[in-house]
Structures are given as C-alpha cells and as structure tokens.
Amino acid sequence: MNWNASTGAKLRPAALAGLLAAGAALGGCSLLPKDPEPLKPPLVKPAQAEIRTVEASLGTIVRQVTGSGTFVPTEVQYYQFKEGGVLETVHVRAGQEVKRGDLLVTLENKGIDIELLQRELEYEKKKLAFEEALKSGNEREANIARIEFEIARRQFDQTKEKAENxxxxxxxxxxxxYATDLQPGDYVDGGRVLAAVASPAGMRLALQTAANPVLADIRIGMEAEVTYKGRIYTGTVTQTPSTAPPTDDDRLREEYARTLYIELDELPEDASFGSIADVKIVAARRDNVVVVPKGAVRTYFGRTFVQVLDGERRREVDVETGIENATEYEIVQGVEPGMLLILQ
Structure with missing residues (x-):
C-alpha cells in the first residue's frame, strides 16, 4: 500500500492507478497542438455591370439601296401560246441570234400539215368553180358556187390559224x-412564256434587291449612281416591282417582284449583256440631324424611348424617330446633341 504525502493517508493500488491515468490524459491534452480554425472567406464586392454609352451627335443619315446590277436588254419580246398544248420542239437556246421568221418553239399538232393542204386544195377548187359560174351568167349557179367558195375559204383560214397557233x-x-427548259412531251399552259428575244439596240441595268426594306421607298424617276470599271455614270429608275407590267408567266412575275430597272444617260462603250456594275440609289437623306445607333432606341408596347445617363442616374426619355437605315435612326424630337445614351 502506498502512502499519500498530502493527507498522510494510505492509497490503495487501484485508486492510485486511476489518478495516474487521469493525470496522463490531462497532461496529453495540454502538450499536443490544437487544430487550426477554418479561415473565413474574404469579402468580395459584386461585379458592376458594364454600362455602354454613346454620345448623341449631329450628322448625316442616308437611306439607300445598293447592289450589283446586270446589263440586260431594254426591249424584250416575249413569246407564248394563246392555248395550251404538248411541247414538240424548242428550236433555240439562250444567247442565240435569230432573224425574223426563225422557229422558236412548236407544239404537237399531228396531221395539221396534211389537213392544211387539203383545205387549201378545196379552197382553190371552189374559187375556180365560182369564177367559172360568174362567167356563165347563171345567177343561181353563181350564187351556189359563191357559198361553196365562202365555206372553203373559212375552213382554210381556220385550219391555217390552227397551224400557226x-x-x-x-x-x-x-x-x-430566255428559252424554256421544258422538255418535248411536257404540257404547256396557255400564256406561259417559252422564249424571249431581246433587241441588241439598247441596254439597261437590272438590280435585284430581294428582302430590302428600302425597296418600297424607291420611285420611278429617282436618280441612280452607277459605277462600271471605275467610272461613274448616272441613270434613272424606270421600273420598280410596284410598277411592273402584268404578266401571266410565273417566272416573269417573280423576276419583276424583286427587280429594279435603271436606264443610263450614257452607256459604257465596252458594256455588254451580262456585264456587272455597282448601283446606288438614295431614297432619302438628312443632313445636320441627330443620329444615333439603333441599339440606343428601345420600343415597348408602342412606346419609343431612350435611356439617358445623367451622372450616375438613368432616366427614360420618349423620342420621335425620322428616317432609318440598317444601323441608325434619325431622332426628330427628344434627344439633344451631347446626351449620353445607354446602349442595349
């Protein structure tokens, strides 16, 4: 048995062991290093959204049509059958020179040549009989011969017209x-253009401007600036989609619906059918007006406005716009030069 010096009491072995174990545990806690506490995340300010602005200023805005035009014939004669039929032969191709009376297109009309000869023979026989009856002096026979001759003449004319058609x-x-790409045996509707013959005497420019919103602003008589091989020529708009002549041909109607035609005051000497020239037609122009990018103008439920940056404050201002082009607006009212406009 061990002796306790502080109390003078004797300690049992079991109690002594317990005290030693507790002391060792307490001593171990004080000697081992403590786990570090987790660091707090640093405070980060939220990123400010970048504000893009533009300063309203005075300038010039132009609403125009530009593109590449092709020299085409001024006078073109289109050929179509009055009535439908089955195509027999297309005798020409695009670019081919033709003379008056040359065959362009024929329809199937089997046996018409023999029928035409028979009608012509009958016509000549009845004509001769009528002439002889007149010489005989018999009025009744002459009248009968005249009627028979008239019938033969009309039948011959009808057959001849049928052959010509x-x-x-x-x-x-x-x-x-132009020459149709239909093949022999295809059915042809009456009124469909099958060939076109252009007069080589004159040329004009054809400018295709499909899906261009400015096209609606172009009028007959407007001036056009044409650049061909580095030289500038002037011309005049002579036909627009809205003034195109009526036609039953789908191909022509589609072409007219997207084409402007321009006649030049002076034709380039070396230009020919198919040559290309640059074309510019100004539909509207405003000088010394407030012009802003389209990104600065906003619309909402019929309201048109801009956002103005005034110091650090935003404010909305209703505006009235004038002409526009692909990238800019003319501001008629609501914005003064120098204002900072916030872009969308």
Whole structure:
C-alpha cells in the first residue's frame, strides 16, 4: 500500500492507478497542438455591370439601296401560246441570234400539215368553180358556187390559224435572252412564256434587291449612281416591282417582284449583256440631324424611348424617330446633341 504525502493517508493500488491515468490524459491534452480554425472567406464586392454609352451627335443619315446590277436588254419580246398544248420542239437556246421568221418553239399538232393542204386544195377548187359560174351568167349557179367558195375559204383560214397557233416564230431580229427548259412531251399552259428575244439596240441595268426594306421607298424617276470599271455614270429608275407590267408567266412575275430597272444617260462603250456594275440609289437623306445607333432606341408596347445617363442616374426619355437605315435612326424630337445614351 502506498502512502499519500498530502493527507498522510494510505492509497490503495487501484485508486492510485486511476489518478495516474487521469493525470496522463490531462497532461496529453495540454502538450499536443490544437487544430487550426477554418479561415473565413474574404469579402468580395459584386461585379458592376458594364454600362455602354454613346454620345448623341449631329450628322448625316442616308437611306439607300445598293447592289450589283446586270446589263440586260431594254426591249424584250416575249413569246407564248394563246392555248395550251404538248411541247414538240424548242428550236433555240439562250444567247442565240435569230432573224425574223426563225422557229422558236412548236407544239404537237399531228396531221395539221396534211389537213392544211387539203383545205387549201378545196379552197382553190371552189374559187375556180365560182369564177367559172360568174362567167356563165347563171345567177343561181353563181350564187351556189359563191357559198361553196365562202365555206372553203373559212375552213382554210381556220385550219391555217390552227397551224400557226402551234408554232412560235421570231417577229424580229435579235438575241434569245430566255428559252424554256421544258422538255418535248411536257404540257404547256396557255400564256406561259417559252422564249424571249431581246433587241441588241439598247441596254439597261437590272438590280435585284430581294428582302430590302428600302425597296418600297424607291420611285420611278429617282436618280441612280452607277459605277462600271471605275467610272461613274448616272441613270434613272424606270421600273420598280410596284410598277411592273402584268404578266401571266410565273417566272416573269417573280423576276419583276424583286427587280429594279435603271436606264443610263450614257452607256459604257465596252458594256455588254451580262456585264456587272455597282448601283446606288438614295431614297432619302438628312443632313445636320441627330443620329444615333439603333441599339440606343428601345420600343415597348408602342412606346419609343431612350435611356439617358445623367451622372450616375438613368432616366427614360420618349423620342420621335425620322428616317432609318440598317444601323441608325434619325431622332426628330427628344434627344439633344451631347446626351449620353445607354446602349442595349
């Protein structure tokens, strides 16, 4: 048994062991290093959204149509059958020169040539009989011969017209600017253009401007600036989609719906059908007006406005716009030069 010096009491071995164990545990806690506390995340200010602005200023805005035009014939004659039929032969191709009377297109009309000869023979026989009856002096026989001759003449004319209606011939000298791509055996609707012959005497520019919103502003008589091989020429708008002549041909109607035609005051000497020139037609122009990018103008439920940056404050201002082009607006009212406008 061990002796306790502080109390003078004797300690049992079991109690002594317990005290030693507790002391060791307490001593171990004080000697081992403590786990570090987790660091707090640093405070980060939220990123400020970048504000893009533009200063309103005076300038010039132009609303115009530009593009590449192609020199085409001024005078073009289109050929189509009055009534439908089955296509037999297309005798020409685009770019081919033709003379007056040359065959362009024929329809199937089997046996018409023999029938035409028979009608012509009958016509000549009845004509001769009528002439002889007149010489005989018999009025009754002469009257009968006259009626028979008239019947034969009308039948011959009808057959001749039928034969002519199955053939398209060039009515003048020129260059074939279009020939149908239909094949023999295809059915042809009456009124469909199958060939076009252009007069080589004159040319004009055709400018295709599909899906251009400015197209609606172009009027006949407007001036056009044409650049060909570095030289500038002037011209005049002579046909727009809204003033195109009516036609039953779908191809022509589609072409007219997206094409402006311009006649030049002076044709380039070396220009030919198919040559390309740059074209510019100004529909509207405003000088010394407030012009802003389209990104500065906002619309909402019929309201048109801009956001103005005034110091650090934003304010909305209603505006009235004038002409516009692909990238800019003219501001008629609501914005003064020098204002900072917030872009969308």
């Amino acid at each position: 199955a053939v398209l011939k060039a009515e003048r000298e020129g260059i074939v600017s």
